[in-house]
Amino acid sequence: MACGSTSLWAGETTWFCCGSSWGPCGSAGTGACGTCQSSAHQAAWPNTSQACFDITRPDLCGESIARRACGSVMNVKHQCSGATVCVTVSDCGPRTQSFCGEATCCNGACRTNRVIDLTPAAFSAIGNLSSGKLPVYIYE
Amino acid sequence: MIQDLAPLVCGLLLAATGAAKLFGRRTAQIAANTVLVRVLGNRHRAAFALRAVGALEAAVAAGLLAAPSAVVPGVATAVLGAGFTGYLGYARATAPETSCGCSARDEGPIGTRSFVRAVLVLAGGVAAAFAGGTWWHEIAGRPGWSLLVLAAAAALVAAVSRDVDRVWLPVRRLRLRLFGTPLPTGSGRRVPVEASVELLESSLAWQASAPIVRSALLDHWDDEGWRVLRFAGVHQDERGARPVSVLFALDEEATIDSSPSPAVRVSVIDDDTQEAILLDLLALSGLRTPLPLV
Amino acid sequence: MTDRHDPARRGFDRRRFLTTAALGGATIVGASALGGLDADAAFAAPIPSLDPAIAKSAFAEGRITAIKGSVLEVAGSYGDRHLIQLTNATSIWKLRTTTADAIRTGDGLYARGVDMPDGTIAADAVWVNIVNLFCTVRGIAKDRLHLTHGSADHEVVGRIVPETTTASYLGGALTPDLSRVRIGQSAQVLGAWRPEDDTVDIARVTVGH
Numbered sequence: 001m002a003c004g005s006t007s008l009w010a011g012e013t014t015w016f017c018c019g020s021s022w023g024p025c026g027s028a029g030t031g032a033c034g035t036c037q038s039s040a041h042q043a044a045w046p047n048t049s050q051a052c053f054d055i056t057r058p059d060l061c062g063e064s065i066a067r068r069a070c071g072s073v074m075n076v077k078h079q080c081s082g083a084t085v086c087v088t089v090s091d092c093g094p095r096t097q098s099f100c101g102e103a104t105c106c107n108g109a110c111r112t113n114r115v116i117d118l119t120p121a122a123f124s125a126i127g128n129l130s131s132g133k134l135p136v137y138i139y140e
Numbered sequence: 141m142i143q144d145l146a147p148l149v150c151g152l153l154l155a156a157t158g159a160a161k162l163f164g165r166r167t168a169q170i171a172a173n174t175v176l177v178r179v180l181g182n183r184h185r186a187a188f189a190l191r192a193v194g195a196l197e198a199a200v201a202a203g204l205l206a207a208p209s210a211v212v213p214g215v216a217t218a219v220l221g222a223g224f225t226g227y228l229g230y231a232r233a234t235a236p237e238t239s240c241g242c243s244a245r246d247e248g249p250i251g252t253r254s255f256v257r258a259v260l261v262l263a264g265g266v267a268a269a270f271a272g273g274t275w276w277h278e279i280a281g282r283p284g285w286s287l288l289v290l291a292a293a294a295a296l297v298a299a300v301s302r303d304v305d306r307v308w309l310p311v312r313r314l315r316l317r318l319f320g321t322p323l324p325t326g327s328g329r330r331v332p333v334e335a336s337v338e339l340l341e342s343s344l345a346w347q348a349s350a351p352i353v354r355s356a357l358l359d360h361w362d363d364e365g366w367r368v369l370r371f372a373g374v375h376q377d378e379r380g381a382r383p384v385s386v387l388f389a390l391d392e393e394a395t396i397d398s399s400p401s402p403a404v405r406v407s408v409i410d411d412d413t414q415e416a417i418l419l420d421l422l423a424l425s426g427l428r429t430p431l432p433l434v
Numbered sequence: 435m436t437d438r439h440d441p442a443r444r445g446f447d448r449r450r451f452l453t454t455a456a457l458g459g460a461t462i463v464g465a466s467a468l469g470g471l472d473a474d475a476a477f478a479a480p481i482p483s484l485d486p487a488i489a490k491s492a493f494a495e496g497r498i499t500a501i502k503g504s505v506l507e508v509a510g511s512y513g514d515r516h517l518i519q520l521t522n523a524t525s526i527w528k529l530r531t532t533t534a535d536a537i538r539t540g541d542g543l544y545a546r547g548v549d550m551p552d553g554t555i556a557a558d559a560v561w562v563n564i565v566n567l568f569c570t571v572r573g574i575a576k577d578r579l580h581l582t583h584g585s586a587d588h589e590v591v592g593r594i595v596p597e598t599t600t601a602s603y604l605g606g607a608l609t610p611d612l613s614r615v616r617i618g619q620s621a622q623v624l625g626a627w628r629p630e631d632d633t634v635d636i637a638r639v640t641v642g643h
Contacts, residue, residue, distance in 0.1 A: 014566065014622060015566050016566060016568070017565065017566070019511065019512075020511040020512060021495070021511050021542075022496070022497050022511065022542035022627070022629075023542055023563065023565055023627035023629070023632075023634075024565055024567060024583065024588065024590055024627060024632075024634065025565060029584075037511075037512070038495055038511070038544075039493065039494075039495040039510065039511070039512070039514075080341070080342075080346060080347045080350065081346075081347065081350035082350065083350070093568075094568065095568055095620065095642075097643070098568075098620035098642035098643055099604070099605075099620070099622075099640075099642040099643070100642075100643060101604060101605070102604055102605035102640075102642070103605045104342070104605070105342045105396070105400070106341070106342050106343070106344075106346070106347055107342070107343065107344040107347050107401075108400060108401055120493075120495060120544045120561075120564075121493045121495070121544075124491075124493060124544060124546045124559070124561075125491055125493065125546070128356040128357075128559060128561075129356075129527075129544060129559075129561045129564050129566070130334075130337075130356055130357070130527045130561060130564065130624070130637075131337070131338070131341055132566060132622070132624045132638065132640065133640075308573075309572065309617060309618065312572075312573050312574070312617055313617050313618070316574060316616075316617060321574060321612075321613045321615070322574065322575060322576040323574060323576070323594070323612040323613050323615060324594070324596075324610065324611075324612055324613070325611050325612075325613045326609060326610025326611040326612065326613075327611070329597070329610040332600045332608055332609070332610055333530075333531070334600055334608045334637070334638060335600065335607050335608040335609070338607065338608055339607070343462070344462050344463065345462035348462055354523070354558040354559075355523060355524065355525035355558045355559050356525040356527060356531075356558075356559040356561075357525055357527075357531045358523070358525045358531070359531065360531065361449050361453075363449070363450075363453040366453065366456075366457065368449070368452065368453050368456050370452065371525070372522075372523030372524070372525065372558070383523055385452065387452055387455060387456035387459065388456065389453070389456040389457055389459070395607035395608070395609075396606075396607045397606055397607040398607070401463060402463075403461050403462070403463045404461070404462050404463075405456055405457055405458075405459045405460070405461050405462075406456075406459045406460055406461075406462055407455050407456050407458060407459025407460070408459075409452065409455050411522075411523070414451075416455055416458065416459070420460075421460070421462065422462065
């Protein structure tokens with residue numbers, strides 16, 4: 001499936017590991033969709049299902065994020081550099097409600113709330129893993 | 141006598157952990173994270189093995205509770221404890237990041253508590269093997285003493301069990317409230333380099349250099365109030381692609397809290413010639429169209 | 435030995451030279467001064483449609499099985515193998531920005547780079563043992579945090595490293611002040627896993643609600 005260019009959402013992204021992996025990631029499993037791999041261009045979306053939404057609760061931060069099921073394809077663009085990466089939704093996350101109001105900015109324009117989590121492969125394609133979080137636009 | 145109560149304590153403990161392994165819905169999932177997968181070849185065999193151990197624990201528990209004065213259940217418990225200790229030692233030595241699968245609700249790397257639990261089962265088994273009477277006679281004969289021993293045993297089991305970790309949370313909270321946090325306040329420390337990188341990454345200078353920078357932070361140092369951050373990059377011009385160092389200098393005290401729009405000095409140095417390359421980064425990155433020359 | 439041949443001295447001279455060069459560069463200030471691009475307007479701008487199979491940079495993940503000179507042999511978690519070429523331009527992170535000397539056999543890594551014709555990956559950036567865990571703080575001691583992560587409340591010990599561990603409170607700047615971390619809080623822990631004892635050295639703890 002090709003990656004679209006219709007705007008879907010904007011916010012912060014962080015990164016997470018999943019699938020067979022080393023260290024504490026080894027216990028993370030293959031995620032809510034059963035397909036998650038750290039080395040693939042994949043993402044976790046906070047509303048893949050009702051059960052997922054009940055955990056992440058982005059609505060508590062004022063984010064009425066649309067439901068996108070496992071396998072949905074999204075294009076994630078770094079707000080500052082414009083670098084993009086195309087990802088497939090493969091897990092439920094991040095826990096938006098735990099970081100309500102957190103902002104990441106570039107050049108004075110800020111994105112608020114954690115709305116997507118990327119695998120290390122996807123995150124490192126648009127930023128540095130050691131930065132931990134980035135402001136992004138999401139297209140589908 | 142304490143050893144007369146050992147079969148009751150060990151029996152209840154093994155009944156709980158055995159039943160959890162045998163009937164737990166997550167046993168297969170937990171088995172998949174243990175060293176058993178590697179030893180037995182696949183996760184189905186590992187899950188089967190974990191359930192079989194659960195069945196064994198349940199059988200030994202039944203023996204301990206029903207025939208406490210017999211020697212066999214006590215010896216069987218001690219053998220189980222020795223087996224657990226050996227298994228943990230092997231797993232710890234060969235695959236420290238695997239889970240122990242000890243109590244079936246319990247996932248986590250093999251730590252000191254896992255070993256203490258296994259050794260306690262071994263000790264309990266030895267004590268049970270030497271039991272002279274039955275635990276029900278002991279309780280009926282000396283109820284106060286028995287209650288005290290059982291309470292102490294329960295506390296010991298709780299202390300080495302991860303499952304009841306949340307019981308300790310309010311206690312830990314109270315301790316912090318009374319005695320304050322033991323964590324460093326960081327007073328007197330300089331602004332961490334990571335805070336400078338964070339500030340840089342939120343700046344217009346970073347945005348403007350995005351087409352050139354390739355690496356993450358390569359090197360950093362402080363010099364007369366400036367913090368210099370060095371990145372590696374590639375500059376493409378009419379002569380082809382050249383490796384460059386991209387240097388950012390910013391106030392060593394500045395953070396995203398103190399200066400949301402920092403002034404950042406940027407320069408690009410050719411790695412081969414060591415000469416500065418004069419670039420209009422804002423124009424290059426499309427952030428500002430150059431003014432027409434008149 | 436003359437100053438010219440002393441590596442420490444040479445490194446100092448090079449830094450001095452680079453500092454001078456850096457300070458001689460153009461000063462770029464934030465949006466208010468230059469009228470930068472409005473970020474919300476950028477959302478409206480169309481972006482090219484990309485095929486998900488095409489990636490611009492190469493990526494590798496796995497455990498380091500051997501270190502031969504400046505090449506890291508890496509066994510991927512799915513049976514794949516990679517050869518990672520480190521160069522002078524490769525950034526290396528292992529709890530902090532460091533050099534290739536800090537890398538050990540048995541370490542885990544993520545690497546970003548460029549595929550070379552000989553099958554190796556010339557690395558732009560290498561992150562060794564890096565983990566980014568969503569945790570709950572379960573206990574606090576002077577030199578460590580007791581954490582749980584994941585749906586099964588997997589236990590992790592997070593070590594506090596003097597002069598290195600930083601904290602961020604709800605999006606604030608990274609600070610060496612860790613005293614506002616509380617038991618029961620959600621926290622994102624970015625750190626370096628230690629294969630020898632399966633604990634994590636904390637680089638930063640980002641505290642949430």
